[in-house]
Amino acid sequence: MRSSIQPQLGFAHLAELPCWQLRCGEASAVVSSYGAQVLSYQPSPGDELLWLSPQANWQQQAIRGGIPLCWPWFGPADPSILPDAASQPAHGVARTRHWQLLQQHCTESVAALTLHSIFTDLPHCPAPIELQLAVRLSKEALSVTLSSEQPLPQQAALHSYFKLTSPQQLSVHGLGNHYLDKVSQQECLDGASPARLENETDRIYLQAGSQLLVQDGAQGVVLQQSGHDSSVLWNPGPAKSKALKDVPDNAYQHFVCVETASLNWQTAPLQLSQTIARQAASR
Ligand SMILES: O=P(O)(O)OC[C@H]1O[C@@H](O)[C@H](O)[C@@H](O)[C@@H]1O
Numbered sequence: 001m002r003s004s005i006q007p008q009l010g011f012a013h014l015a016e017l018p019c020w021q022l023r024c025g026e027a028s029a030v031v032s033s034y035g036a037q038v039l040s041y042q043p044s045p046g047d048e049l050l051w052l053s054p055q056a057n058w059q060q061q062a063i064r065g066g067i068p069l070c071w072p073w074f075g076p077a078d079p080s081i082l083p084d085a086a087s088q089p090a091h092g093v094a095r096t097r098h099w100q101l102l103q104q105h106c107t108e109s110v111a112a113l114t115l116h117s118i119f120t121d122l123p124h125c126p127a128p129i130e131l132q133l134a135v136r137l138s139k140e141a142l143s144v145t146l147s148s149e150q151p152l153p154q155q156a157a158l159h160s161y162f163k164l165t166s167p168q169q170l171s172v173h174g175l176g177n178h179y180l181d182k183v184s185q186q187e188c189l190d191g192a193s194p195a196r197l198e199n200e201t202d203r204i205y206l207q208a209g210s211q212l213l214v215q216d217g218a219q220g221v222v223l224q225q226s227g228h229d230s231s232v233l234w235n236p237g238p239a240k241s242k243a244l245k246d247v248p249d250n251a252y253q254h255f256v257c258v259e260t261a262s263l264n265w266q267t268a269p270l271q272l273s274q275t276i277a278r279q280a281a282s283r
Contacts, residue, residue: 001025003033003111003137005104011039017058022111025139026167029111032066034058036099037116039066041142043278049197049221051161051255053247062095064246065255067145067274069094070157071131072122074263081265082111082123092270093119094131102132112136125152131270141272148270157232157261158274162214162221164256167235169217172258175231176207189191197256200237204230204263214258215278220279225260227272 003024011019011030030040037060041049052065062068070091073081077088082150089096094167097114101205106112116132129150136143164170171194179188182202194215195203208231212223234257236244241252248254260274 002108003106005111005113007108010054013271014039014052014056014058014063015223018098020104020113021114021117022135022137024109024111027137027139027142029076029135029137029142031062031115031135032058032100033112033115034100035063035068035095035097036117037063037066037068037095037174038142038144039063040126041137041276043140043142047278048163049081049276049278051163054257055246055248055252057246059206060096061246062091063162063281067144067161068159070159070259070261071146071270072119072124072129072152072154072156074155074157074261077123081123082250088123091157092155093122099133110136110138122152130238139263141275143275144275145273146270147272151267151269153265154270155261155263155269156270156272157259157263158225159232159257159271160274160276162216164216164254166217166220167253167256170197170256171195172217172233172256174209174212174217175205175233176209178207179203179233195233197235198237200240201233201235203221203233204261205233206230212258214256215279216256220278222277223258223260224275227270228260228262229264233259234255234259 026044056064071094077085079085104113134145168261173194177191
């Protein structure tokens with residue numbers, strides 16, 4: 001059976017949202033044109049790997065869940081690099097744009113599409129910059145690659161929200177033990193490995209490997225990444241969950257973000273990739 005790509009309007013409670021549904025064998029994925037955001041990935045029917053907030057919204061704001069794209073900066077805009085930083089949105093401008101379909105193709109073993117957007121109004125770059133997101137669904141895995149050929153000073157992150165059944169039982173392998181703790185504002189050189197969640201967890205790991213394992217109790221997700229210089233581990237904990245408007249109060253129990261990031265402001269073309277797959281059950 002060939003794989004397929006079908007346009008669809010709306011996904012979950014996000015009415016009227018223009019999306020594409022990709023299918024390949026038993027696997028399926030949904031990609032939104034708003035933000036070029038993967039919203040769902042099921043390697044087999046009913047086995048959802050990504051979390052989408054039941055209170056997520058779109059239009060004028062980023063969709064909370066799936067795989068948002070942070071670009072061309074990560075977190076709050078840096079005033080030493082970006083003019084008028086205070087008025088710029090957190091995590092950049094890619095996740096609140098409408099993107100266009102550039103190409104698609106289906107074979108028996110893959111459903112793939114590429115979306116693109118041209119940015120003409122970046123605060124630190126007057127020239128138009130084209131950004132592309134390639135999404136590739138196979139029977140075994142989902143890959144996303146964010147790329148730009150122009151050597152712009154930039155940061156980027158694939159800000160994946162993974163579904164969680166138990167925060168207490170989460171361990172993330174492969175991150176290394178050197179991180180910047182954004183909660184305590186301290187650098188930690190000898191963090192525990194594998195990483196586990198604290199009350200609020202917001203860390204930038206500076207020596208993350210190319211393969212991570214997000215182990216949630218008995219279930220695991222294998223994450224392969226390239227083009228990164230760091231990985232971010234984020235879970236808002238109880239107090240911040242309550243403060244966030246677009247998530248339920250207990251959202252911290254339902255997701256963890258493990259992000260593939262390029263944060264060094266390199267003036268170079270961008271090629272940032274993440275591939276996720278359900279870990280095979282051990283015999
Ligand atoms: O609410 P936003 O802008 O989507 O950001 C969510 C989180 O994203 C993470 O990547 C950051 O490390 C956190 O500091 C931030 O709170």
